Amino acid sequence: MPLKMTSPREDLLRCLNRKGFEKVHLDFVFCPSQIESFKQRFGHEDFETYLGLSHRKIEIPVKRNFKDGQKHFFREILPDTTVFDEYGIGHSKGSEFAFHMTRMHHPLRGADINEILNYPYPNVDESQINDFNQKVADIHAKGLASFGFMQMTVWEASWYLRSMEELMIDMMMENEAATILFDKITDFACSKARAYATAGIDILSLGDDIGTQSSLMIDVGLWEQWLQPRLKKVALSRLEKCGPKGGIVIGPTHIVEPEVPWDNLIAIIEAANEYESKINPVK
Numbered sequence: 001m002p003l004k005m006t007s008p009r010e011d012l013l014r015c016l017n018r019k020g021f022e023k024v025h026l027d028f029v030f031c032p033s034q035i036e037s038f039k040q041r042f043g044h045e046d047f048e049t050y051l052g053l054s055h056r057k058i059e060i061p062v063k064r065n066f067k068d069g070q071k072h073f074f075r076e077i078l079p080d081t082t083v084f085d086e087y088g089i090g091h092s093k094g095s096e097f098a099f100h101m102t103r104m105h106h107p108l109r110g111a112d113i114n115e116i117l118n119y120p121y122p123n124v125d126e127s128q129i130n131d132f133n134q135k136v137a138d139i140h141a142k143g144l145a146s147f148g149f150m151q152m153t154v155w156e157a158s159w160y161l162r163s164m165e166e167l168m169i170d171m172m173m174e175n176e177a178a179t180i181l182f183d184k185i186t187d188f189a190c191s192k193a194r195a196y197a198t199a200g201i202d203i204l205s206l207g208d209d210i211g212t213q214s215s216l217m218i219d220v221g222l223w224e225q226w227l228q229p230r231l232k233k234v235a236l237s238r239l240e241k242c243g244p245k246g247g248i249v250i251g252p253t254h255i256v257e258p259e260v261p262w263d264n265l266i267a268i269i270e271a272a273n274e275y276e277s278k279i280n281p282v283k
Contacts (some may be wrong), residue, residue, distance in 0.1 A: 007143030008054035015091065015249070024272035025054050027251035028265070033258040041262070051269065054143035055203065058135060060192050061088050065120035072107040072271075086122040089160045104165040104188045108181070116180050119161075124191050129199075137184060148196040150189065151207035156231050157185045168218065171226055186230040192236050206234060224240035 006014075006022055013020035028051055031037065038047045048056060065070065069084030079092045082105065090105030093168045108116055152160065158181050159167045170178035190217070196204055210217050256265065 063125040155208040
């Protein structure tokens with residue numbers, strides 16, 4: 001009988017568990033202008049297949065619990081072009097040179113405890129769960145790993161809503177507003193993580209930027225007090241000790257920004273292929 005070929009999903013999971021690997025795995029996230037540039041270059045938007053990624057990103061469907069985002073900004077006049085995400089956070093274009101980064105407007109800036117408690121936070125959209133589960137199964141059927149995208153896990157979503165300045169003051173002053181807001185966001189994050197796990201997701205991606213170019217945004221003690229225990233809730237359990245081989249996926253540390261040259265991306269791919277040929281020489 002012919003030998004069964006290892007699927008990209010199986011090889012990626014082996015790599016992440018440090019049990020060896022057959023190929024060097026890559027990860028790229030393109031901003032909208034980079035996707036458009038790729039489309040103009042190749043005539044389609046499927047950069048994930050073109051770059052040979054072993055996984056596909058997928059997001060759990062969430063439900064907005066507000067009708068008019070403008071109504072939560074009675075303390076601020078917003079530009080007419082402002083758009084609102086599922087949290088009700090406002091986004092407007094800062095200048096003509098802002099390709100995809102936006103000016104952020106915080107609906108809970110200046111809010112009292114009651115407003116924070118009763119704010120219409122999003123929740124997992126149960127009506128779309130069956131369809132979502134099927135999408136995960138379809139990814140697996142193609143031999144690819146499913147990658148649950150869950151950035152803005154606790155810290156970012158909280159300060160995006162409250163503003164960084166006010167949330168930090170709440171934390172320093174032991175204000176109940178911080179506890180309420182963090183717990184609301186943590187509950188939402190946990191519900192998403194449970195839905196991902198139920199769907200059989202392979203990789204759960206959490207993300208909260210707490211660093212600057214030279215240091216943490218906040219004191220280590222504040223992070224340990226306010227964020228570490230909540231992030232533990234979202235993550236299901238401690239990771240087991242890894243094996244001796246693999247354990248890394250190569251890619252830029254962040255979304256590929258508009259000004260990144262295509263040649264730089266090709267250089268990453270070529271370097272990965274060169275290393276891959278060394279560990280798996282043709283016999």
